[in-house]
Amino acid sequence: MTKACGAVAVALTLCVPARSAAADWVVTPIVGTTLRSTTGFLDLDAAAGAPHPVYGVSVMQFPDKLFGVGAEATIAPSFFTGHQLVESSRVMTGNVSAIVTIPRRVLSIVRPYVLVGVGLVRSSSEDLRNIFPIDSTLPAFHAGAGVLVPISPHLGVRADVMITRTTGGESALGGGAGFIEMWRVVAGVSWTP
Numbered sequence: 001m002t003k004a005c006g007a008v009a010v011a012l013t014l015c016v017p018a019r020s021a022a023a024d025w026v027v028t029p030i031v032g033t034t035l036r037s038t039t040g041f042l043d044l045d046a047a048a049g050a051p052h053p054v055y056g057v058s059v060m061q062f063p064d065k066l067f068g069v070g071a072e073a074t075i076a077p078s079f080f081t082g083h084q085l086v087e088s089s090r091v092m093t094g095n096v097s098a099i100v101t102i103p104r105r106v107l108s109i110v111r112p113y114v115l116v117g118v119g120l121v122r123s124s125s126e127d128l129r130n131i132f133p134i135d136s137t138l139p140a141f142h143a144g145a146g147v148l149v150p151i152s153p154h155l156g157v158r159a160d161v162m163i164t165r166t167t168g169g170e171s172a173l174g175g176g177a178g179f180i181e182m183w184r185v186v187a188g189v190s191w192t193p
Helices: 002-015
Strands: 023-039 053-063 067-077 086-101 111-127 134-150 155-166 180-191
Touching (some): 023 067, 023 155, 053 086, 053 180, 067 111, 067 180, 086 134, 086 180, 111 155, 111 180
Antiparallel strands (some): 023 053, 023 180, 053 067, 067 086, 086 111, 111 134
């Protein structure tokens, strides 16, 4: 009997429209590409400016009114790798954001938003002889804009564009400021529990 009650409770919870909540929690696996990236680190293969795939996951508290919050983690593999001098590399980001959107009572079909926040960027690279490795974690800020389009009470499609810029750090040669500036465009299918 308790298992049946539990199953009914779970079914009712899943059937309640997400719109009834004061703010929706939206989980989105994201995939996309970097664009026009620049770096102050020694880029042996001159590969940082090329497009690179980006994978990650985002969790947002999408507000009914105006303000929400979000967190995101991504990885851009082979960021410095041009397959000449660099064997492996990656750039990983983790950030938190403040989100501003148009209130749902004004616009409920398409939810445009802007976000701004802070986080950390972890950059690593290994060249063939391991002479100029990159091993850096720097604070960063980011800003972007996007749109969430609900397609059912629990599913939606989300896309956004964002720029992330680290503060300066020590470069591989110790003579200049190492930094990452990375534009990225991502999209994903969102789930609202």
